[in-house]
Amino acid sequence: METTVISALLELSDSTDRWQHLQLLRRGRLPAQPWLEQIEQGEICATADVLAALLGQLNRAGVERLLRGPVGRDPAALLEAARRELPSMASALEVQQAWVEPLLAQPPTAPWLELIGLFRDPRGAARLRMALEAADPADPAQANAQRLLPLLGRQRQPQDAALLLELALAPVPLAWRRAALEGLAVGLSAWPLQPLADGLQQLSLDLDPGLAAQAVDLLARLPDGQRQLRQLQGKTLAPSVVDRWRRRLQRAPLVLVVHGRQAGVIPEVLQQLAADLEQSRSAPVLVQALTATSPEADERFWWAARRAGAISLVPLLLLPGDHARSDVPAIARHWRQRAAAAMLGDVVVRRRPFLGAWPQWQHLLADLLAERAGDRPLAWLHHPLQGALSARYLSHLAAVLGHPGVATAYSDPQAALAAQPQPPAVLAPLTLAPNRLSESLNMGGCSATAEVLPPLLTLPTVHRFLLAQLEALP
Amino acid sequence: MAATLSKIEQAKAELCGLELAPRLGDLAAQGWDKLDEATLTIRLKWLGIFFRPVTPGRFMVRLRLPNGVITANQLEVLADAVDRCGEHGSADITTRQNLQLRGLLLEDMAPLMEAMQAVGLTSQQSGHDNPRNITGNPLAGIDPEEIVDTRPLVEAIQQRLLAADAPRNLPRKFNIAVGGAPDSFLLHNDLAFLPADHNGELGFTVMVGGFFSAQRNELAIPLGLWLRADQLANYSLATLRHFERCGNRQARNKSRLMYLVDELGLEGYREAVLEELVALGGEAVPHSGQHHVNRSPRSGLGVQPQKQEGLNWVGLGVPVGRLDAASMAELAAVARRHGSGELRFTEAQNVLIVNVPAEGVEALLAEPLLQRFQPEPGALMAEAVSCTGNRYCSFALIPTKTTAQAVVEELERRLELPHAVRSHWTGCPNACGQPYMGEIGLMGAKARHEGQMVEAVKIFLGGDMGADPKLAELHDKGVPLVLLPDVLEELLVEHFGARRRAAA
Known part of the structure; x- marks a missing residue:
């Protein structure tokens, strides 16, 4: 009677009815x-x-019967069913009790190994390990x-990290290496940290961009992933992997403090720099004019700050005047208050030295002026500064640049230039x-008698x- | 009493999934396959985290995007999460104006939840027996034909339903939607509020009981109540409280709201919910059920003028709603560059970039992204809606999305159509792809072909979401996928005015 009913159900002309009956089962x-009986017969x-549909409904005796019959003799359909169905139920005690022992009683060959591998069991793990250690990835028959x-x-047996890493790094077919890396991914938190980090760093440099990209993504997930990622700085990564690496670095949002124009308007070249930086850092960049109120920081800015644990304040100022000495600390205090108000408890505001103090900047300037001036006399022009510290800085800069600086009022540089003993042939406004x-x-007519370098x-x-220097900031 | 509960009801009663939130980091450290079955397959869904048996170890997160609204900043955070998953990562725009992310590790969940919270996103209670993402007019606030802006109403309902005192153990999932335009077709929801007048005042008439399933498909029916806009949140809560208490917990295939309405009778059900509403301090008045929704949904694609002078929205077709990390990040960048940084998702699984000044339209249309997500896609691709399919869902009988895309592309090569045709593709009788709403509906099936059992579809025809809505009816019970382009070609020529293109 039952035979008729079930066979009829499965042979129904409408496949929805078949689907619904199987859902009931x-x-x-x-x-x-x-x-079970009718499958056996x-x-x-x-x-x-x-x-x-049947997998989760059998007890141990039922599974043993199933495996003794035609399903056990040709387990291909069972494997297909198990791949789809078992993962969501393999942690259920009754399912484990029904399946694990009967599967362990099967020979340690391909379909049975995969079936036992769907359960998390140390005996199953040992079988997988043994099979993989004995496998030859170079043999296509063992693919x-x-x-x-x-x-x-x-x-997630910690000792297996070594085998998975070894295979991911080995010169074996790519499919093996990818499968090994996926094995590392799905058990990520179980592996000993240092060998894992070392292996992933090595894989990040791999010639296969897919493998390298996944390694970078996994490095980023490790507890000290940011440090690990920073160690890849300067290493030879594939171009697509470099982009991925940049995206994974949790860079702090930047606030660039600049001289604005009247009413706090930000010159276009600075806006462009900020836009380019934002793209290359994959983190927000704000530009703040010294004389204007702080720019609005949106939720994305605060999210990036929270994620990185910091906001970086970079004064793009060329001289240690009052702005650098007084205004910038005040701006930093203000950002600390804003971070506190946004309830970002662990976010620090890192104040970088003003740009003019960076040795690399001074050397770049020296090279640039030397190239533009050639043998001609050059003077660099700057706003007048007060105090001993400023004087020391100006004297230092003049020595590095190899040319004298001339302090001048911005509105009338002619007067200061007229007082020079030798008229400069090249003028470089320090802006x-x-x-x-x-x-x-x-x-003002200077350009008629001397070459005036652009900003x-x-x-x-x-x-x-x-762009390069600011991009490299954490 | 507890002994009579089903496994699912026991799991829900023992521990609310929301309580797992602070333990996500620990759970990840243990490993997902150490989690008990109930936690893995049921409770995590209260946090919007879905175990996918087809991709064990790679999880899905379903968001909540009330009214389908998302900002560029939010989308960027989600793009970053998908990007981390490399080739395993993708995202789908859903038929509830929502987004679901795929390929995530359990280790990703705690940081992702934190990042989402920081930009005002949540995935709370987006799966299993919960009130799902609440939908509204995708053009809310910008629609020249708008009757009422649904955004604040949808937001208020969500806030009320996710509050600590709201139900957290419904007998079954629950869909709610708010209509705001003449084309707000929402009768597939358990509870739909449609704009309607009462004594000259604009408010909402209440429709109840719509749903699709493997057993039964219903459009919502008028409950005979009218509400002021400020009552929608309270009314939704009253409905859910009553459903939580009285809904069927014995048979999950008979537990959607319409079964409760059947059991109590429409009048009895109305009285019971009214009582609940009054207890919450709310009020409703009797109503005929007449409303202002009278035509099929617009696609919203292409460049369209907003009600705000000088501004436009640009609707982009996303083939079968599938996104990857790069396209998500680029959509965010484009919305920020050319619009106000806001985007909307539609129930047809497409995306709108809003608040684009007239002078910026040309530049937007020149964006490389629009080669892929076209503002004027083909007449079939524009409104091809699809469920996930068997790449990620173990119920599905066919690879729905890839099949839909390939077949639609092939048909567009063969045919010219005078107007868009809405096709709904679903992988199994559970009908997540809403095949009964399509002018053409396609449902995954098996059929015999040349002596073999092969992947196939059932074809449904005649779904109508206009003034006289009706569900599509079965036309063909098993077309093998290999024959599908030819069969659909004939149908489109015969029933939809398609013309064959001249052979190249």
Whole structure:
């Protein structure tokens, strides 16, 4: 009687009815025993969808019966069903009790190893390990064994990290290496940290960009992942992997403090620098004019700050005047207050030295001026500064640049230049962006008697330098 | 009493999944396969985290995006999460204006939840027996034809339903939607609020009981109540409290709201919910059920003028709703560059970039991303809706998304259509892809072909979401996938005015 009913159900012309009956079986609303009997007797075909519905409904005796019959002799359909169905139920005690021992009683060959690997069990792990240690990845006939690697990872036995890493790094077919890396991924938190980090760093440099990219992603997930990622700085990564590496670095948002124009307007070259930086750092960049109120920081800025644990304040100021000495500390205090108000308890505001103090900047400037001036006399022009500290800085800079500096009022540089014993042939206004000084020089007749260099940031070399230096900040 | 509960009901009663939130880091350290089955497959869904048996170890996160609204900043955070998953990562726009991310490790969950919280996103209670993402007019606030802006209403309902005192153990999932335009077709929801007048005042009429399943498919029916806009949140809560208390917990296939309405009778059900509403201090009045929704949903694609002078939205077709990390990041960047940084997802699984000034439209249309996500996709691709399919779902009988995309592309090569045709593709009778709503509905099946059992679809025809809505009906019970382009070609020519292109 049952035979007729089940066979009829499965042969129904409408496949929705078949699907619905199998759902009832899967949910335990139909008794499993008649199905098992008819599979044993060959009265219904044990297709993958039938077995998928039956898997969770059998006890140990039922599984043993199933494996003794046609399903055990040709387990292909069982394997297909198990791949789809078992992962969500393999942790259920009753399912483990039903399946693990009967599967361990099977020979340690391909389909049975994969089936036992779907359960997390030390005996199963040992079998997978043994099989993989004996496998030869170079033998195409053994290609299926690579399927065991993610299953070994899921067993999360710390001693298996070595085998998975070895295979991920070995000169074996790519499919094996990827499977080994996926094994590392799905058991990530179980592996000993240092060998894992070392191995992933090595894999990040791999010639296969897919493998290297996943290694970078996994490094980023480790407890000290940011430090590990920073150690890849300067290493030879594939271009697509470099992009990924940049995206994984949790860089602090930047606040660039600059001289604004009237009413706090930010010159376009500085805005462009900020936009380029934002793209290359994959982190927000704000530009704050000294004389204007702080720019709005949106939720993305605060999220990046929280993620990185910091906000970096970079004064793009070329001289140690009052702005650098008084205004910048005040701006930093203000950002600390804002971070506290945004309830970012662990976020620190890191204040970087003003740009003019960076040795690399001074050397770049020296090279640039030397190149532009050649043998001609050059003077660099700057705003007058007060105090001993400023005087020491100016004297130091003049020594590094090999040219004298001339302090001048921005509105009337002619007067200061007229007082020079030897008229300079090249004038270099010490400013990143167009300002009153650069404009006065060009409009006031200076350009007729001397070459006036443009604002520094309009020079591609300077733009590239700042982009590289600021991009490298954590 | 507890002994009579089903396994699922026991799991829910023992521990609410929300309590796992602070332990996500520890759970990840243990390893996902150390989790008990109930935690893995049931409780984590209260946090929006889905174990996927087809990709064990690689999880899905389903967001909540009330009214389908998302900002560029938020989308960027999600793109970053998907990007970390490399080739395993992807995201789908869902039929509930929502987004689900795939390929995540359990280790990703704690930092992702924190990052989402920082930008105002949540995935709370987006799966299993919970009120799912609440939908509204995707054009809310910008629609020249808008009757009412649904965004604040949807937001208020979500806040009320996710509050600590709201139900957390419903008998079954629950879909809610708010209509705000003449094309707000929402009758597939358990509870839909449609704009309607009462004594000259604009408010909402209440529709109840819509749902699709393997056993039964219903459009929502008028409950005979009218609410002011400020009552929607309270009414939703009253409905859920009553459903939590009285819904069927014995048979999950008979537990959607319509079964409760059947059991109590429409009048009895109305009285019971009203009582609950009054206890919450709310009020409703009797109503005929007449409303202002009278035509099929617009696609919203292409460049369209907003109600705000000088601003436009640009609707982009996302083939079968599938995104990857790069396209998510680029969508965010494009929205920020050319619009106000806001995007909307539609129930047809497409995306809208809003608040684009007229002078910025040309630059937006020149973006390389629009080669892939076209503002004017083909007449079939524009409204091809698809469930996930068997790449990620163990119920599905066919690879729905890839099949839909390949077949639609092939048909667009063969045919010219005078107008868009809405096709809904679903992988199994559970009908997540809403096949009954399509002018053409396709459902995964098996059929015999040349002596073999092969992947196939059932075809449904005639779904109508206009003034006289009706569900699509079965037209063909098993077309093997290999024959599908030819069969659909004939159908489109015969029923939808398609013309065959001249052979190249």
